[in-house]
Amino acid sequence: MTGAAPLLEVTDLAVEFRTPGGVVRAVDGLTYQVEAGRTLAIVGESGSGKSVSSLAVMGLLGPTAHVTRGTARLNGTDLLALPPREHRARCGQDVAMVFQDALAALNPVLTVGFQLTEALRARHRISRGEARQRAVELLDLVKVPHARERVRDYPHQFSGGMRQRVMIACALALDPKVLIADEPTTALDVTVQAQVLRLLAEIQAERQMGLVLITHDLGVVAGVADDVTVMYAGRAVEQAGVLGAFRSPAHPYTRALLQSVPQLGSRTRLPVIPGRPPGPGDRPAGCPFHPRCALAQDVCRADPPPPLVEAAPGRWSACHFAGDVLRGAAVPAETTPEGDPR
Amino acid sequence: MSDVVLEVRDLVKHYPVRRGLILRRTVGAVRAVDGVSLALRRGSTLGVVGESGSGKSTLARVLVGIEEPTSGQVLVDGTDVSTMSRADRRALRRDVQMVFQDPYTSLDPRMSVSEIVGEPFAIHRTIPRGGRDRAVRELLELVGLDPDHANRYPHQFSGGQRQRVGIARALALRPRILVCDEPVSALDVSVQGQVVNLLADLQAELGLSSVFIAHDLAVVRNIADSVAVMYLGRVVEDGPADSVYDGARHPYSQALLSAVPVADPTVRLSDGRGILLEGDPPSPVSPPSGCPFHTRCWLAPTLPEASVPVPEGEEVQARRVPPSCSGEVPLLVGAGGHHAACHFARPLAEVRR
Numbered sequence: 001m002t003g004a005a006p007l008l009e010v011t012d013l014a015v016e017f018r019t020p021g022g023v024v025r026a027v028d029g030l031t032y033q034v035e036a037g038r039t040l041a042i043v044g045e046s047g048s049g050k051s052v053s054s055l056a057v058m059g060l061l062g063p064t065a066h067v068t069r070g071t072a073r074l075n076g077t078d079l080l081a082l083p084p085r086e087h088r089a090r091c092g093q094d095v096a097m098v099f100q101d102a103l104a105a106l107n108p109v110l111t112v113g114f115q116l117t118e119a120l121r122a123r124h125r126i127s128r129g130e131a132r133q134r135a136v137e138l139l140d141l142v143k144v145p146h147a148r149e150r151v152r153d154y155p156h157q158f159s160g161g162m163r164q165r166v167m168i169a170c171a172l173a174l175d176p177k178v179l180i181a182d183e184p185t186t187a188l189d190v191t192v193q194a195q196v197l198r199l200l201a202e203i204q205a206e207r208q209m210g211l212v213l214i215t216h217d218l219g220v221v222a223g224v225a226d227d228v229t230v231m232y233a234g235r236a237v238e239q240a241g242v243l244g245a246f247r248s249p250a251h252p253y254t255r256a257l258l259q260s261v262p263q264l265g266s267r268t269r270l271p272v273i274p275g276r277p278p279g280p281g282d283r284p285a286g287c288p289f290h291p292r293c294a295l296a297q298d299v300c301r302a303d304p305p306p307p308l309v310e311a312a313p314g315r316w317s318a319c320h321f322a323g324d325v326l327r328g329a330a331v332p333a334e335t336t337p338e339g340d341p342r
Numbered sequence: 343m344s345d346v347v348l349e350v351r352d353l354v355k356h357y358p359v360r361r362g363l364i365l366r367r368t369v370g371a372v373r374a375v376d377g378v379s380l381a382l383r384r385g386s387t388l389g390v391v392g393e394s395g396s397g398k399s400t401l402a403r404v405l406v407g408i409e410e411p412t413s414g415q416v417l418v419d420g421t422d423v424s425t426m427s428r429a430d431r432r433a434l435r436r437d438v439q440m441v442f443q444d445p446y447t448s449l450d451p452r453m454s455v456s457e458i459v460g461e462p463f464a465i466h467r468t469i470p471r472g473g474r475d476r477a478v479r480e481l482l483e484l485v486g487l488d489p490d491h492a493n494r495y496p497h498q499f500s501g502g503q504r505q506r507v508g509i510a511r512a513l514a515l516r517p518r519i520l521v522c523d524e525p526v527s528a529l530d531v532s533v534q535g536q537v538v539n540l541l542a543d544l545q546a547e548l549g550l551s552s553v554f555i556a557h558d559l560a561v562v563r564n565i566a567d568s569v570a571v572m573y574l575g576r577v578v579e580d581g582p583a584d585s586v587y588d589g590a591r592h593p594y595s596q597a598l599l600s601a602v603p604v605a606d607p608t609v610r611l612s613d614g615r616g617i618l619l620e621g622d623p624p625s626p627v628s629p630p631s632g633c634p635f636h637t638r639c640w641l642a643p644t645l646p647e648a649s650v651p652v653p654e655g656e657e658v659q660a661r662r663v664p665p666s667c668s669g670e671v672p673l674l675v676g677a678g679g680h681h682a683a684c685h686f687a688r689p690l691a692e693v694r695r
């Protein structure tokens with residue numbers, strides 16, 4: 001974080017779903033900010049609320065979902081306080097999203113070219129012919145082979161990675177100030193992935209676009225992110241610059257996650273964090289990570305940790321022992337009982 | 343019986359390209375899979391990696407019998423599937439299962455998760471109705487999902503949760519052969535590790551054989567016994583996983599391995615690490631002559647063979663490659679079960695010397 005005014009600032013966001021089985025708190029206090037020209041990576045547990053929180057920012061949640069707390073300020077305006085129509089209109093202007101489910105987000109009965117052309121014409125005052133030309137250029141840009149021919153194809157005729165690139169092209173067509181990209185490169189091979197990420201970086205530098213990149217690929221995060229927000233059980237548990245987050249994580253979940261990254265070097269049984277993440281309905285008392293945390297103490301089982309405290313300059317963590325973890329302690333110093341053999 | 347459980351020979355799958363709204367004329371073909379031969383050994387995992395759009399999902403669909411090949415054979419336990427009786431084919435549908443690449447559209451949105459995961463029991467009647475609920479709960483637990491969420495519908499799950507529903511369903515019938523198309527791409531690395539370890543356990547305990555398609559080369563390394571690298575509808579390199587990872591011989595595989603992002607923030611993408619591939623991926627509608635990789639190959643232009651005199655009357659190309667690269671299709675050749683389809687195949691260490 002550089003101290004410039006953030007372009008998009010999400011504060012204490014909470015989202016609930018009303019289901020027959022009860023209320024599901026999918027997002028429970030998420031805070032992050034992204035500045036112009038910078039990339040914020042959101043990483044974290046599968047099911048921790050990354051996609052739901054993004055849909056909330058975009059105003060695209062379904063009828064069973066409710067934003068129960070928080071704000072999402074775009075250039076100072078709280079999007080969540082706007083009437084739904086205005087909210088979506090503002091986003092249409094300034095915020096674009098690449099959806100995690102590329103196939104479901106594309107209309108199966110319309111050609112890829114038509115969908116791109118419509119996206120372009122919705123945003124820019126251009127003729128259909130011009131839009132068609134731009135659509136081909138955009139697909140070329142994201143490396144869809146033979147774009148001129150393939151604009152006439154339907155989504156099911158594209159491979160998984162080609163559909164993802166169509167989604168990226170659609171989002172870029174909108175010329176957004178902020179782009180939220182939810183797992184945009186999972187279906188791309190690493191060489192095409194590198195090309196697409198470079199393209200995003202170029203566009204970002206040129207237009208000073210803010211990029212929120214949601215991904216499970218920690219190699220990608222290390223390669224392109226400026227800042228990192230780590231989510232667990234619906235909330236941000238760590239926030240830091242990319243160097244700090246990888247070098248000296250300040251939350252035990254981040255540390256454990258980094259230790260689980262599979263290595264290219266040799267074949268081994270993959271390291272994992274023991275236990276299963278809690279579902280939104282059965283979050284434990286105290287710190288939501290305590291049943292799986294190697295450092296957990298009594299206080300972790302009893303008291304919820306503070307939302308995010310600054311353990312060191314620019315290093316935010318939601319852990320009772322943030323400072324110890326940051327310094328690389330295996331066991332928090334304060335509470336190790338005297339003479340404990342550990 | 344040989345220990346090869348699943349094999350394809352010269353497999354070709356073309357999709358017609360049709361144009362025109364009223365008269366749908368066929369004007370060409372997408373050569374999605376263009377002559378692939380592979381073998382899966384009993385109790386082992388074959389990793390398939392490669393270019394996006396190179397035909398991996400198409401190959402998977404033909405392997406499990408969802409699509410018919412244009413030509414070539416699929417053999418299970420040495421028997422050509424196309425010659426099997428209907429009863430045998432039905433049994434096969436139970437023994438060979440697939441995890442689909444797209445966790446969103448491959449699950450029926452109108453069915454609850456317990457119905458989705460339990461459906462194979464109902465179709466194949468392997469477990470009496472009374473025991474199905476318990477079996478479903480067990481399966482969900484196995485893939486790290488909360489069994490109490492069995493009554494939810496797919497849209498109520500996150501991407502990674504849906505992906506695991508697909509895996510649970512594929513495991514329901516205890517298949518002998520599992521074809522996984524990007525089964526862990528939506529999972530955080532810890533859950534991903536759990537699923538990969540689960541597959542390894544099933545392999546050890548039940549003799550499960552699997553084909554594992556993924557873009558994450560590190561994950562493939564940690565599960566696969568052998569690996570095939572695909573480019574534009576073909577296998578350009580295959581062999582024992584260690585041999586391919588430690589000594590890739592095809593320039594495409596070498597580029598791919600060099601581009602794997604590492605979880606080290608001092609190595610930035612903008613630093614241009616690894617072998618960069620120039621140019622655009624070619625189209626499977628009109629693949630290049632000779633070696634399918636020659637239009638983007640980083641090695642070919644650097645070879646002394648590339649500087650042969652240009653025949654009278656022919657234009658001098660800006661990008662020159664050896665005539666064999668643009669003229670002759672390289673075959674998969676090699677020793678010790680490790681093959682590469684390149685006229686100039688050699689380990690990177692030798693190229694760089």
Ligand SMILES: Nc1ncnc2c1ncn2[C@@H]1O[C@H](COP(=O)(O)OP(=O)(O)OP(=O)(O)O)[C@@H](O)[C@H]1O
Pocket residue numbers: 017019024025026027045046047048049050051052053062064100279280497498499500501502503528529530
């Ligand atoms: N419509 C819904 N009804 C009830 N619960 C839901 C609904 N949609 C999502 N959830 C729950 O909300 C939580 C957060 O989901 P979300 O899709 O945001 O996760 P995610 O962080 O994007 O995960 P992934 O990395 O797997 O995509 C999950 O536990 C999910 O099961």
Ligand SMILES: Nc1ncnc2c1ncn2[C@@H]1O[C@H](COP(=O)(O)OP(=O)(O)OP(=O)(O)O)[C@@H](O)[C@H]1O
Pocket residue numbers: 156157158159160161162187188189357358372373374393394395396397398399400401443626
């Ligand atoms: N039903 C279809 N009709 C026409 N073309 C198709 C069809 N299905 C696939 N293709 C084409 O076949 C080629 C191979 O696609 P496939 O989905 O097998 O690639 P892939 O290797 O799985 O790619 P990815 O890694 O992006 O998922 C692509 O060019 C794709 O557009």
Ligand code: SF4
Pocket residue numbers: 592593594633634635636637639640641642663666667672683684685686687
């Ligand atoms: S045959 Fe030629 S073009 Fe093809 S991979 Fe080998 S060197 Fe490159």
Ligand SMILES: [Mg+2]
Pocket residue numbers: 050051052100182500501502
């Ligand atoms: Mg998601």
Ligand SMILES: [Mg+2]
Pocket residue numbers: 159160161398399400443523
């Ligand atoms: Mg695919």
